[in-house]
Amino acid sequence: MSRVPNILLLTIDALRCDRMSLHGYSRSTTPNLDRLATQSIVCDRNSSLAAFTQASFPTIMTSTRPLSYGGYDNGTLGRPATVLRACHDAGWHVTLLSSFKWITRFFGYGDGVDSEVHLFSPVNLMGMAFNRMKSSVMSRAAGALSEDEMLALVTPVMDDLFVQLDAYCVARKSQGEADHQDFGDTRLVRDGFDFHKVQSVVHRHRAAFAGDPRAYMRKHFATMPEAHGWLAEEWRYCRKWSRLAEEAAFRAGNALVGVVDKRAAILRANRLKPFVDGAALADRVIRLMRDRDRSKPFLICTHFLDTHLPYAPGRGSRWYKSARDYLRPLGYGDEIDISAAVTKRPRRPDLLPSWSAMYDAALRYVDEQIGRIVAALDEPENTIVVICGDHGEELGEHGNYSHYFRLHHHNTWVPLIFIRPGSQGMRVDGLTSLLDLAPTLAHLAGAPAIPGWEGAVVTSSEVAIRQTMVMETFYGGNCLFDHRPVYMAARDRRMKLIWKEAMDPDDRFGPMGNELYDLDADPLEQVNLYRPDHDALPVLERAVAGRLAEIPQFGRARLARAFPAFAKEMAP
Known part of the structure; x- marks a missing residue:
């Protein structure tokens, strides 16, 4: 060359x-x-x-x-x-x-x-934090770490997560048109997140953790939550109403499909790759x-x-x-x-x-x-x-x-x-x-x-x-x-x-x-x-x-x- x-x-x-x-x-x-x-x-x-x-x-x-x-x-x-x-x-x-x-x-x-x-998806950032905290949280639950030791390990991860989620929302709002052009038929777009609402949830949780990290961890991490829990549970409703209505109608229709053809219903339910x-x-x-x-x-x-x-x-x-x-x-x-x-x-x-x-x-x-x-x-x-x-x-x-x-x-x-x-x-x-x-x-x-x-x-x-x-x-x-x-x-x-x-x-x-x-x-x-x-x-x-x-x-x-x-x- x-x-x-x-x-x-x-x-x-x-x-x-x-x-x-x-x-x-x-x-x-x-x-x-x-x-x-x-x-x-x-x-x-x-x-x-x-x-x-x-x-x-x-x-x-x-x-x-x-x-x-x-x-x-x-x-x-x-x-x-x-x-x-x-x-x-x-x-x-x-x-x-x-x-x-x-x-x-x-x-x-x-x-x-x-x-x-x-x-x-923003859920992926939450999953990344889970991976970085999982062993610490579980070691605390098993008695291998004290609460103070666990907090020392997870606090930087939580602080990073809230900063990252905020930056992610800003970036996704600016990407909108280009995302629709190439990824309109993927979960990236069809999840339909309203990133202003997602940011509001993030800011509320960030303030709660900063105010009392010990109480926050006891409330949300007494055990390690599932990926669809914690923040993601609230984000489920931080979507455009048209998207929520579309998904509700799809699920109702797919339930009827499942009565006739269970395999087809499984495929339709997984039509959007993660x-x-x-x-x-x-x-x-x-x-x-x-x-x-x-x-x-x-x-x-x-x-x-x-x-x-x-x-x-x-x-x-x-x-x-x-x-x-x-x-x-x-x-x-x-x-x-x-x-x-x-x-x-x-x-x-x-x-x-x-x-x-x-x-x-x-x-x-x-x-x-x-x-x-x-x-x-x-x-x-x-x-x-x-x-x-x-x-x-x-x-x-x-x-x-x-x-x-x-x-x-x-x-x-x-x-x-x-x-x-x-x-x-x-x-x-x-x-x-x-x-x-x-x-x-x-x-x-x-x-x-x-x-x-x-x-x-x-x-x-x-x-x-x-x-x-x-x-x-x-x-x-x-x-x-x-x-x-x-x-x-x-x-x-x-x-x-x-x-x-x-x-x-x-x-x-x-x-x-x-x-x-x-x-x-x-x-x-x-x-x-x-x-x-x-x-x-x-x-x-x-x-x-x-x-x-x-x-x-x-x-x-x-x-x-x-x-x-x-x-x-x-x-x-």
């Missing part, structure tokens, strides 16, 4: 490599990425370092590990500058289409962003590229959520009418129940095949949107397109569904692809991770790397000689290092160790104890080979122990209990 390239950074939620035809899956789920691979750097052994978005995005954007800098609770706070900041400072115009709560300026990702557009539809998001990206200021190179960053539950392949509120258009090319027939994957878990065991098929169809739908975006490039040979997953997905392999925090291969083997139209493609067989995204993008684009980034360029000798890759997390919730067990994993080119300091009380599906798997012979990790004298353990345990030794909050005493021989070696 002779000129400064344009950049598209397209991340995809819950995208597991083993369901991509690009990485050998038998069904053609990614025909566009398959075709583009001949012009791409494709990392075949890439890992996310955690299994959920909140913990993965600091790695993607700042090339740092999830449990560094005090953990993932505060996004990019205190971490090195993001790749967005690096590109902005080097001359790019940076646009962030914030389709998900964790990837916004409210979580630190606005640094270096020239234009941010909020494409998520996230911005992928086709609408692609429309906005294409429009931004078309209407851009051509005096500067652009960087557009956004996050596709269609491979996140519920799996709803197809455009807009009539997605279920076209879902079979994505199932049939994959070899699935009319036996697939399209309504299977609109709930958190399969309703019945016999729906498992349909659940799995709908994930595949959702992946093909996302691939279609990527193909549309790349086809719309007016300067393809002067554009870098980065594709990655933030984490994988569980489809029942270990007793659960979605991606509940455990570090199994299906949750951590994710794509990392650098598409460079007109260039020669290559496959990277070394152990890469999402740590390597920012350094590689900066290298390809000619932007300076940021001091403190921990990853490497994926084509470098450093990656080629890597022997292990370490992953790290808590079982969701917030990073209470003193009160919660740490979950770790380490892999080499064949074997993978999953190590738990102890079982988290919330982990109701994970197997007890440590796990060891042969990824070549058993990629779905169904046969646990762990035994204390297994010859693969010394290298993998040393990798885990070495990483724990770098985390000051973990402490030497815990390290000595977990890995006494390693701790003894480190003793002064």
Whole structure:
């Protein structure tokens, strides 16, 4: 590339490599990425370092590990500058289409962003605060924290939330016309919020919390409320009356439909996806590229959520009418129940095949949107397109569904692809991770790397000689290092160790104890080979122990209990 390239950074939620035809899956789920691979750097052994978005995005954007800098609770706070900041400072115009709560300026990702557009519900901000407070509130309820300790932890989160909600309402009021143009058939618009009314509720709760935080928490957080409770319960009526009337009429009609056809009623009730539809998001990206200021190179960053539950392949509120258009090319027939994957878990065991098929169809739908975006490039040979997953997905392999925090291969083997139209493609067989995204993008684009980034360029000798890759997390919730067990994993080119300091009380599906798997012979990790004298353990345990030794909050005493021989070696 002779000129400064344009950049598209397209991340995809819950995208597991083993369901991509690009990485050998038998069904053609990614025909566009398959075709583009001949012009791409494709990392075949890439890992996310955690299994959920909140913990993965600091790695993607700042090339740092999830449990560094005090953990993932505060996004990019205190971490090195993001790749967005690096590109902005080097001359790019940076646009962030914030389709998900964790990837916004409210979580630190606005640094270096020239234009941010909020494409998520205000309820998502409340959910973000829930995630950051949940472990603290539950630890207080269990007696592990005093009320004062709990308040010290949750007060900054509550203060942030009220400020963020107010700023969000201001932004959404200014976005109105553009939102209707691209997202009129999505929940973003059709929820019909009156943001003046939403702000009034926020201001009232903010004043109540500031006046007496102890009484406020006792009233609203004696137990952790559901996502549809607390503020959201009041917001339900902060909508335009026309929208409330429309929804009431729809529900009455759908109840009658349910008498005749229960499956149709389920689909109609879930016609509006809880996230911005992928086709609408692609429309906005294409429009931004078309209407851009051509005096500067652009960087557009956004996050596709269609491979996140519920799996709803197809455009807009009539997605279920076209879902079979994505199932049939994959070899699935009319036996697939399209309504299977609109709930958190399969309703019945016999729906498992349909659940799995709908994930595949959702992946093909996302691939279609990527193909549309790349086809719309007016300067393809002067554009870098980065594709990655933030984490994988569980489809029942270990007793659960979605991606509940455990570090199994299906949750951590994710794509990392650098598409460079007109260039020669290559496959990277070394152990890469999402740590390597920012350094590689900066290298390809000619932007300076940021001091403190921990990853490497994926084509470098450093990656080629890597022997292990370490992953790290808590079982969701917030990073209470003193009160919660740490979950770790380490892999080499064949074997993978999953190590738990102890079982988290919330982990109701994970197997007890440590796990060891042969990824070549058993990629779905169904046969646990762990035994204390297994010859693969010394290298993998040393990798885990070495990483724990770098985390000051973990402490030497815990390290000595977990890995006494390693701790003894480190003793002064």
